[in-house]
Amino acid sequence: MKLVSLAQAGREITSDILKSGGLMENTEPPSMEGLETFVAKNKGLKMDSKPAVNGSASVQSQILSSAQWFTSKSVKKTPPSAVTSIIDGLKRLYNEKLKPLEATYRFNDFVSPFLTNSDFDAKPMVMLLGQYSTGKTTFIKHLLRCNYPGAHIGPEPTTDRFVVVMSGPDERTIPGNTIAVHADLPFSGLTTFGGAFLSKFECSQMSHPLLDQVTFVDTPGVLSGEKQRTQRTYDFTGVISWFAAKCDLILLLFDPHKLDISDEFKRVIASLRGNDDKIRVVLNKADQVDTQQLMRVYGALMWSLGKVLNTPEVVRVYIGSFNDKPINGEVVGPIEQELFEKEQDDLLMDLIDIPKKACDRQINEFVKRARAAKIHAYIISHLKKEMPAMMGKAKAQQRLIDNLEDEFAKVQREFHLPGGDFPNVEHFREVLNSYNIDKFEKLKPKMIQVVDDMLAYEIPELLKNFRNPYE
Numbered sequence: 286m287k288l289v290s291l292a293q294a295g296r297e298i299t300s301d302i303l304k305s306g307g308l309m310e311n312t313e314p315p316s317m318e319g320l321e322t323f324v325a326k327n328k329g330l331k332m333d334s335k336p337a338v339n340g341s342a343s344v345q346s347q348i349l350s351s352a353q354w355f356t357s358k359s360v361k362k363t364p365p366s367a368v369t370s371i372i373d374g375l376k377r378l379y380n381e382k383l384k385p386l387e388a389t390y391r392f393n394d395f396v397s398p399f400l401t402n403s404d405f406d407a408k409p410m411v412m413l414l415g416q417y418s419t420g421k422t423t424f425i426k427h428l429l430r431c432n433y434p435g436a437h438i439g440p441e442p443t444t445d446r447f448v449v450v451m452s453g454p455d456e457r458t459i460p461g462n463t464i465a466v467h468a469d470l471p472f473s474g475l476t477t478f479g480g481a482f483l484s485k486f487e488c489s490q491m492s493h494p495l496l497d498q499v500t501f502v503d504t505p506g507v508l509s510g511e512k513q514r515t516q517r518t519y520d521f522t523g524v525i526s527w528f529a530a531k532c533d534l535i536l537l538l539f540d541p542h543k544l545d546i547s548d549e550f551k552r553v554i555a556s557l558r559g560n561d562d563k564i565r566v567v568l569n570k571a572d573q574v575d576t577q578q579l580m581r582v583y584g585a586l587m588w589s590l591g592k593v594l595n596t597p598e599v600v601r602v603y604i605g606s607f608n609d610k611p612i613n614g615e616v617v618g619p620i621e622q623e624l625f626e627k628e629q630d631d632l633l634m635d636l637i638d639i640p641k642k643a644c645d646r647q648i649n650e651f652v653k654r655a656r657a658a659k660i661h662a663y664i665i666s667h668l669k670k671e672m673p674a675m676m677g678k679a680k681a682q683q684r685l686i687d688n689l690e691d692e693f694a695k696v697q698r699e700f701h702l703p704g705g706d707f708p709n710v711e712h713f714r715e716v717l718n719s720y721n722i723d724k725f726e727k728l729k730p731k732m733i734q735v736v737d738d739m740l741a742y743e744i745p746e747l748l749k750n751f752r753n754p755y756e
Contacts, residue, residue, distance in 0.1 A: 371644055372405050374747040375651050379405075382739045383655055386732045390662040390725070395716050396708060397530065397654070398474040404531075407471040408451070409643040410500045411636065412528050414553060415538035417506025420569040423608045424538065425450055425501050428636070430609070434458050434489045446485040447524065450501040453490025461486030474527060482519035498640045502528055507550045521549070526556040533639050533646050535563045541574050541582045546589050554593050558709075559653070565601055565635065566590065572606040576621055579604070603632045652744065655736055660696075660706050664713075666728035667696045682722045689714050 379400055386392070393399050413421040422436055433450050435458045449464070449472070461483035465476045475486065485505075504525070529535060535557060546554075557564060568586060571579055583604065590600055605625040606612055612622050671692070673681050685692060690710050697704055 371747060371751045372647065374751065375647060376402060376405050378739055378743060378747070379651070382735050382743075383658060386662055386736055387658050389729065389732065390658075390665040391720075392658050392661050394720075395713065396657060396661060397527075398477060400654075401468075401471070401473060403469055403471045403473070405647065407531070408498065408500045409533040409639045409646070410502055410528075410531055411534045411536065411639065412502040412504065412532045413536045413538060414504055414525070415507065415536075416540070416543050416547075416550065417508060419506070419538040419540045419543060420607060421506075421538055422503055424536070424567075424569070425503060427607050427609055428501075429493055429495060431493075433491055435487065436489070445505055446487060447482075447505065447528075448503040449486075449488045450496065450503060451488060451490055452493065452496035452500075454492065456491045457489075459488040459490065461488075464488045471531065475524070478519050478524055478527075482524060485519065499636070502532065504528075507547065507553055522552045522556040525553050529557050529560045529563070530650065532560075532563060533643055534565060534636070535560065537564060537566045538569050539566065539586055540570050541568070541578070542570075544582065544585050544589060546593055551593055561594075561596065565603065565632070567607065567632070568602055568604045569607055571604050571625065572612045572621075579621070603628045605629045605632070607632075648744070648748070652740060655740055656706055657708070659733060659736055660702055661708070662728070662733060663696050663700050663702065664693065664707075665725050667692065667699070668717075668722050669725040669727055672723050678723055685722065686714055686717055689717070 384399060387399065413424060415421055426432055426436060429450075434456045435448060447461075461475075462480070464470055464472050464486070465483055466473070470488070472488075475482065505521075537554070566586075568583065571582075574582060583602070586602065587599070594600060605628045607629065612625055668685055671681065671685055672678060693707050693710065696702065697707065
């Protein structure tokens with residue numbers, strides 16, 4: 286400080302002055318004008334809570350606290366200041382905590398591809414499922430109040446491909462292979478289904494205020510009969526399952542004249558397992574039948590769904606005619622017309638709530654994925670442990686694959702895991718056939734503990750620090 290005083294007095298700082306202490310004793314304290322103003326403008330430094338006697342004590346405490354913050358050993362690879370929202374926090378947790386576990390035990394090959402930043406930043410999605418000519422494309426047109434590029438509507442099976450209707454600068458359609466490699470769109474995981482599917486996939490973009498909030502997924506009509514099933518050159522139910530995990534809402538559309546649930550439709554509904562909270566059933570074109578017929582149709586639909594969904598709870602069914610035409614007053618009376626209007630309002634309110642619930646849905650899906658990755662790691666490491674050290678590896682692998690259900694039960698008992706979180710045995714066995722179990726990794730408890738700590742502490746802390754951006 287004395288050297289600063291000498292410099293402010295205009296003296297030249299030399300080695301002779303430093304050696305002679307007498308010259309430095311007669312100097313006055315240095316002038317520190319503007320320092321407090323500079324510190325107050327610096328938003329990165331926190332003000333000390335204790336009242337200071339003078340300005341110098343306050344400045345000193347702030348500098349010490351900031352130095353401790355920057356040199357703390359608890360600072361992560363990504364500093365907390367880089368996380369500005371819940372979505373940013375989930376990205377950081379996935380890349381630093383969950384993705385290493387998935388890569389070690391090949392979770393991306395067995396269950397789901399790795400997540401990218403576009404998966405976290407994507408808009409909420411609504412998928413429409415149903416048999417042909419149940420009004421899926423018309424439903425989207427009804428919400429948009431206009432046609433979207435590439436839309437075809439007719440009584441025959443017109444939509445023969447998966448169409449993603451989303452916001453864009455101009456009206457155009459983009460082929461599936463182009464979408465799958467687009468870094469800003471969350472569809473890169475669809476490349477696992479091959480070119481046969483990507484040729485039946487396209488994106489329809491248009492500028493619309495509703496599409497700025499929600500993305501719609503129009504699907505091909507589910508058909509019945511052996512001929513229609515064998516003509517699909519890609520894994521139809523696998524694609525449905527992939528979209529179901531990404532979507533915020535799944536609408537199953539039925540027609541009063543098409544209440545039968547075919548074998549393929551049963552497989553499609555079965556592929557929605559684990560996403561039951563997203564499913565809503567819509568009985569469309571209800572103005573085509575009178576009151577008595579509608580009562581019988583509703584009962585038959587509930588009976589059919591009860592056999593397929595295998596849940597004791599009653600699924601929510603919206604009844605109405607969701608198109609841009611007026612309700613057929615010659616068939617339905619004023620009571621039914623009022624019912625259709627109320628049902629339509631309820632469904633629209635459900636759709637309006639989607640952006641508000643999108644952040645909560647992403648957290649829910651993230652936690653669900655973390656739990657699935659943990660169980661997958663336990664299964665893979667258990668299979669590795671059951672392999673012999675030297676001889677008979679081929680026979681041991683075949684025995685493990687044949688008795689996969691028993692191995693799942695052993696893992697469940699050993700680690701006290703819930704049975705409902707385990708993957709589908711047949712699908713797991715099918716993928717496992719193409720791998721050498723002896724090449725798998727052993728159990729690494731530290732990686733499991735990192736994910737457990739993330740679920741127990743870091744995600745709750747993230748929710749505590751940041752609010753839902755849509756609230």
